[in-house]
Amino acid sequence: MMKTSTLLVAYDGSETSKKALLKAKEIAEQNNQTTLLVATVWDLPNASYEAHNYQYMTEIYQKEAEEKIQEVEELIQDLPNEKQTFILKGSAASTIIEFAEKKEVDLIVLGNRGLGGIKRFFLGSVSFHVVQKAPCDVFVVK
Secondary structure, three states, X not given: OOOOOEEEEEOOOOHHHHHHHHHHHHHHOOOOOOEEEEEEEEOOOOOOOOHHHHHHHHHXXXXXXXXXXXXXXXXXXXXXXXXXXXEEEOOHHHHHHXXXXXXXXXXXXXXXXOOOHHHOOOOHHHHHHHHHHOOOEEEEEO
């Protein structure tokens, strides 16, 4: 009997995160007992906002995260395995690590570099931090 496992993909919409998602999908297809979890992490940049600007920026980042999850759901819709998507708020690396611990993930799959600028969800250092601190194996996709 095949072992049940859980894969977590950190997805930010960048090309490398799309490659990571497709690689995780490929891995999951090898065992129908594998569960695929996909998380998009967002947080506001370190800046002080007036109350109305804070609400506005929060809505923008939340909407972008929802769009990323829609992309994910389209890319994995034909995968017969159990799958779930999540929108998480917080610092990307630590949020991914905490989520992986909570969900008892067996493998984290992520791209080596994410988006930059205002659409930043991940930095190159995120993959490094996750590799160093994750409670499980990490597959970094280039």
